[in-house]
Amino acid sequence: xxxxxxxxxxxxxxxxxxxxxxxxxxxxxxxxxxxxxxxxxxxxxxxxxxxxxxxxxxxxxxxxxxxxxxxxxxxxxxxxxxxxxxxxxxxxxxxxxxxxxxxxxxxxxxxxxxxxxxxxxxxxxxxxxxxxxxxxxxxxxxxxxxxxxxxxxxxxxxxxxxxxxxxxxxxxxxxxxxxxxxxxxxxxxxxxxxxxxxxxxxxxxxxxxxxxxxxxxxxxxxxxxxxxxxxxxxxxxxxxxxxxxxxxxxxxxxxxxxxxxxxxxxx
Numbered sequence: 001x002x003x004x005x006x007x008x009x010x011x012x013x014x015x016x017x018x019x020x021x022x023x024x025x026x027x028x029x030x031x032x033x034x035x036x037x038x039x040x041x042x043x044x045x046x047x048x049x050x051x052x053x054x055x056x057x058x059x060x061x062x063x064x065x066x067x068x069x070x071x072x073x074x075x076x077x078x079x080x081x082x083x084x085x086x087x088x089x090x091x092x093x094x095x096x097x098x099x100x101x102x103x104x105x106x107x108x109x110x111x112x113x114x115x116x117x118x119x120x121x122x123x124x125x126x127x128x129x130x131x132x133x134x135x136x137x138x139x140x141x142x143x144x145x146x147x148x149x150x151x152x153x154x155x156x157x158x159x160x161x162x163x164x165x166x167x168x169x170x171x172x173x174x175x176x177x178x179x180x181x182x183x184x185x186x187x188x189x190x191x192x193x194x195x196x197x198x199x200x201x202x203x204x205x206x207x208x209x210x211x212x213x214x215x216x217x218x219x220x221x222x223x224x225x226x227x228x229x230x231x232x233x234x235x236x237x238x239x240x241x242x243x244x245x246x247x248x249x250x251x252x253x254x255x256x257x258x259x260x261x262x263x264x265x266x267x
Contacts (some may be wrong), residue, residue, distance in 0.1 A: 194242035
């Protein structure tokens with residue numbers, strides 16, 4: 001039948017299929033992705049992981065159960081995520097508009113409905129970016145593309161009205177890169193001198209967008225290509241260990257913020 005089975009002599013535990021549709025390492029990656037996702041509640045994570053483990057032999061599943069860990073502190077409270085995704089996918093496949101209400105976090109950290117937030121959108125595609133699911137679409141009577149957190153929507157209703165067409169094509173990858181990852185900001189180059197010990201963190205944070213211009217045993221000068229909000233946050237976090245060389249406008253901005261903080265806390 002073409003099925004390869006390992007015997008007791010292979011693992012000293014029992015018989016099992018050698019070849020499966022998913023390899024053990026692939027199932028491990030999927031389990032880790034589910035466990036790490038803030039979009040999936042702990043209870044749902046456990047159910048999904050259990051189904052993934054059931055695709056393996058009891059011996060292989062036992063190996064994974066010893067290592068898979070479900071982190072629960074940051075799991076979202078919304079129970080509607082999967083229903084929302086299903087409803088939006090149906091609407092996309094049928095080419096129908098949807099109505100929905102927007103949610104936001106209240107001071108009690110519970111999602112609550114935004115007043116007068118009922119919207120009608122033409123849904124085009126769902127996007128997974130930075131640990132969140134988004135729906136990309138256009139509001140009715142608007143020509144501007146927008147994205148909405150799917151877990152921040154409620155009462156999604158599929159309407160018997162066709163979606164508004166997009167002229168000129170749609171590239172979800174480019175949209176996500178510019179509007180979600182870059183938060184609508186444009187990348188720029190920044191030159192920073194800092195302690196050499198920060199290089200590992202710089203490499204981890206900015207990857208190939210960081211280039212070493214010069215270095216010695218104590219300091220390193222790097223050129224970083226990123227968006228303003230990201231470099232601003234990083235510089236302020238390491239303000240005592242780095243100095244902005246350029247551009248001057250960014251150096252002046254940080255200098256003004258430091259002076260404002262000094263007046264607030266030290267005068």
